[in-house]
Amino acid sequence: xxxxTYNVNGVNGRLPVLLRWLKETAPDVAxxxxxxxxxxxxxxxxxTDAGYEAIWHGQKSWTGVAILSKIGKPQELRRALPGDPDDxxxxxxxxxxxxxxxxxxxxxxxxxxxGPKFDYKLSWFxxxxxxxxxxxxxxxxxxxxxxxxxxxxxLDVYKPESWVNDALFLxxxxxxxxxxxxxxxxxxxxxxHPGEKIYTFWDYFRQAYNRNAGLRxxxxxxxxxxxxxxxxAGVDKExxxxxxxxxxxxxxxxxxx
DNA sequence: ATGGCCGAGGTACTCGGA
Numbered sequence: 001x002x003x004x005t006y007n008v009n010g011v012n013g014r015l016p017v018l019l020r021w022l023k024e025t026a027p028d029v030a031x032x033x034x035x036x037x038x039x040x041x042x043x044x045x046x047x048t049d050a051g052y053e054a055i056w057h058g059q060k061s062w063t064g065v066a067i068l069s070k071i072g073k074p075q076e077l078r079r080a081l082p083g084d085p086d087d088x089x090x091x092x093x094x095x096x097x098x099x100x101x102x103x104x105x106x107x108x109x110x111x112x113x114x115g116p117k118f119d120y121k122l123s124w125f126x127x128x129x130x131x132x133x134x135x136x137x138x139x140x141x142x143x144x145x146x147x148x149x150x151x152x153x154x155l156d157v158y159k160p161e162s163w164v165n166d167a168l169f170l171x172x173x174x175x176x177x178x179x180x181x182x183x184x185x186x187x188x189x190x191x192x193h194p195g196e197k198i199y200t201f202w203d204y205f206r207q208a209y210n211r212n213a214g215l216r217x218x219x220x221x222x223x224x225x226x227x228x229x230x231x232x233a234g235v236d237k238e239x240x241x242x243x244x245x246x247x248x249x250x251x252x253x254x255x256x257x
Numbered sequence: 258a259t260g261g262c263c264g265a266g267g268t269a270c271t272c273g274g275a
Contacts, residue, residue, distance in 0.1 A: 204262035
């Protein structure tokens with residue numbers, strides 16, 4: 001079973017790229033972030049025609065997450081992180097597919113830091129910690145996947161020294177990620193590729209992709225049940241070089257069964 | 258230190274992104 005994640009940066013503006021990627025790489029499940037579309041503007045027909053059933057949590061202008069599957073419709077469990085009923089951003093959707101609980105998330109960017117946006121990022125992280133702990137306690141196969149907006153270590157940034165004051169790399173944020181993983185999760189990409197320079201995002205500015213000035217901010221966290229089934233993981237880097245690409249590249253894992 | 262590039266909304270320019 002192959003599960004992928006892709007921050008599309010606009011699901012409608014990205015539709016040709018998204019459909020081509022789905023066709024060429026054929027993930028069983030695809031988690032999308034940054035739909036940038038209200039619910040009624042989700043391109044359901046095109047997704048259906050591509051062979052996928054989908055659930056989505058959209059919102060006007062910003063954010064938005066979706067789970068696509070071609071091995072049975074995702075059975076939705078929730079469409080927000082618990083802990084703050086006033087949080088109106090569509091940044092989380094959760095479903096089971098083929099016996100796996102999939103949490104598709106889009107963690108807040110947090111810039112500028114310090115400030116209210118950074119506080120929001122940290123509080124969102126706190127809620128994620130609490131929910132992740134509950135999921136682990138259920139002792140079931142879980143993947144928490146998506147755009148975490150965190151480079152966990154210096155290896156995950158092309159030029160660490162220029163990001164030290166950024167909300168994606170500040171010590172509090174790296175620490176929050178580290179504590180989350182320490183609950184008992186496995187960072188799939190890093191576990192299979194230790195010491196390797198791997199990026200999932202390249203800025204639109206300054207020829208970042210051509211210079212390979214990238215960041216690793218899209219992550220798969222696996223519960224112990226899934227860690228045992230992890231066979232391969234990687235980044236569809238070439239997609240970032242396609243015409244009208246997102247600034248992120250898709251990331252995927254291959255599981256046994 | 259700054260600005261460079263994008264998508265969306267709405268139809269000029271701002272905002273959010275990372």
